Amino acid sequence: MRYGIDELLPSRIDLVHGPGCPACVTELETIDQPIQLASRPDVTLVSYGDTLRVPWSHSDLFRVKAGGGDVRAVYTPVEALKVARTHAERHVVFFAIGFETTAPATAMAVWQARREGLKNFSMLVSHVLVPPAIRLLLSSPATRVQGFIAPGHVCTVMGYSEYEALSRESRVPIVVGGFEPLDLLEAISLLVAQLEAGRAEVENQYVRSVCYAGNLPAQRIMAGVFEVCDRKWRGVGPIPESGLRLRPDFAAHDADQVFELS
Amino acid sequence: MCLAVPGRILEVEEGDGSRIARVQFGGITRPAYLDFVPEAAVGDYVMVHVGFTISRVNAEEAARTYELLKEMGLLESERRGPASSQDPRGGAA
Numbered sequence: 001m002r003y004g005i006d007e008l009l010p011s012r013i014d015l016v017h018g019p020g021c022p023a024c025v026t027e028l029e030t031i032d033q034p035i036q037l038a039s040r041p042d043v044t045l046v047s048y049g050d051t052l053r054v055p056w057s058h059s060d061l062f063r064v065k066a067g068g069g070d071v072r073a074v075y076t077p078v079e080a081l082k083v084a085r086t087h088a089e090r091h092v093v094f095f096a097i098g099f100e101t102t103a104p105a106t107a108m109a110v111w112q113a114r115r116e117g118l119k120n121f122s123m124l125v126s127h128v129l130v131p132p133a134i135r136l137l138l139s140s141p142a143t144r145v146q147g148f149i150a151p152g153h154v155c156t157v158m159g160y161s162e163y164e165a166l167s168r169e170s171r172v173p174i175v176v177g178g179f180e181p182l183d184l185l186e187a188i189s190l191l192v193a194q195l196e197a198g199r200a201e202v203e204n205q206y207v208r209s210v211c212y213a214g215n216l217p218a219q220r221i222m223a224g225v226f227e228v229c230d231r232k233w234r235g236v237g238p239i240p241e242s243g244l245r246l247r248p249d250f251a252a253h254d255a256d257q258v259f260e261l262s
Numbered sequence: 263m264c265l266a267v268p269g270r271i272l273e274v275e276e277g278d279g280s281r282i283a284r285v286q287f288g289g290i291t292r293p294a295y296l297d298f299v300p301e302a303a304v305g306d307y308v309m310v311h312v313g314f315t316i317s318r319v320n321a322e323e324a325a326r327t328y329e330l331l332k333e334m335g336l337l338e339s340e341r342r343g344p345a346s347s348q349d350p351r352g353g354a355a
Binding site: 048075076077078079098101102104105108112153156157179180182183186207208209210215217218221 | 314327
């Protein structure tokens with residue numbers, strides 16, 4: 001939208017955004033958890049700057065900060081560990097949302113916390129996965145989506161083998177695309193070419209960053225730290241096996257368990 | 263949130279048990295952990311997301327993208343002809 005590509009395309013090509021950004025697909029009752037924690041006098045709530053700005057059901061994290069809560073923005077989750085190390089008297093909670101792109105960084109931080117035995121650090125994890133959301137869209141009889149641009153940075157981490165089954169089962173073309181205007185145009189062109197030829201395959205437009213297998217070190221740490229779980233998506237309801245949560249051996253760093261939230 | 267940004271590695275140092283790169287993004291530099299792309303070296307272009315490199319930009323593929331852009335630029339000036347400087351939409355982004 002930023003480059004006006006939707007206006008430049010022929011009217012017969014309709015671009016639809018989805019499945020949603022990590023913030024807006026997260027259930028309100030989940031989101032109220034970091035706000036509650038941030039309001040506690042003994043807790044320092046840490047997250048990315050853009051997460052802190054998102055308005056939730058009755059507040060946002062910056063407003064909690066303005067009201068006296070200890071809320072801090074970081075560039076990377078590893079910085080939250082530094083806050084915990086230098087403030088042993090406070091419990092530092094990192095609020096981790098995001099798709100697969102962001103999950104490896106979360107995994108590294110909690111892995112380090114466990115390795116160090118950091119007692120005053122935990123994570124509130126609400127990661128979500130893209131392929132189950134696409135599967136749900138494709139399974140709806142009302143869907144009019146004829147092709148997908150798979151997210152290029154999610155696929156940089158995860159590769160694109162997961163999209164092959166989706167493409168095959170639903171007979172829709174899927175192109176892994178980058179984010180520059182040229183990437184978008186090329187991905188759309190590849191999708192249109194497939195549709196016109198009656199093909200339904202997975203192609204990779206974003207070859208300069210994405211390979212078939214994805215980033216294996218990132219996937220390894222994700223598998224060591226997280227397990228797949230069901231997740232409720234705002235506006236959609238529960239999607240099975242569409243989220244990530246901390247494995248039981250990271251319970252000491254799982255804010256859900258440390259603060260008995262659910 | 264899902265955007266990763268490309269940058270160029272200026273230097274690499276050890277710290278916290280990890281290799282950390284100083285990466286240049288246009289006019290600013292930020293640190294990026296190299297745990298997920300251990301082969302990345304000074305001079306490489308990498309995609310960085312929340313302080314971690316997630317891929318090394320394939321130089322040949324990046325060059326292909328630039329060639330496509332140049333090709334589009336040539337086609338545009340052929341289409342517009344000698345009055346191209348008066349196009350109100352301006353040049354390619």
